[in-house]
Amino acid sequence: MPRVLIANDHGAVDLSRRIKEHLEKRGYEVNWIGVQTESRVDYPDMAKAAADEFFKGGYDFGIVNCGTGIGISISINKIPGIRCALVHDLYTAELTKRHNNPNFIAFGGRCTYSDSVEAMLDMFIDSKFEGGRHQERIDKMMALDKLV
């Protein structure tokens, strides 16, 4: 059974629950480690928890959500080995899989999207990484954190 991890702050509780339900309908085993109430937490702490859990292994990909998706995606992208795409429509959901092959994607629970998050997730899951020159670019991208 494919496995996915979800983490979130208080700005994306309902969205994270919706994502969990949608992915379970698609046959995923979902490990939701985010907060499930509106009590305030700091998104960098949730990003760190998500990466720690992801690196235990066994996950197809992870999802991180905050109010905008921005703070938590910036935070988790600072952790070596993580490549998180902030997706905002069907086009970016498709192209990030085909070209960037991220191990995390991010959404904003307080955002108004033109496409549903469920449709974006389906597009991401059903799109295929193209490899080739895109893998070469990813290798360069992932080597950037060794420069600092």
Ligand code: RB5
């Ligand atoms: C929390 O209030 C909010 O700042 C957070 O969810 C996120 O939007 C930050 O980027």
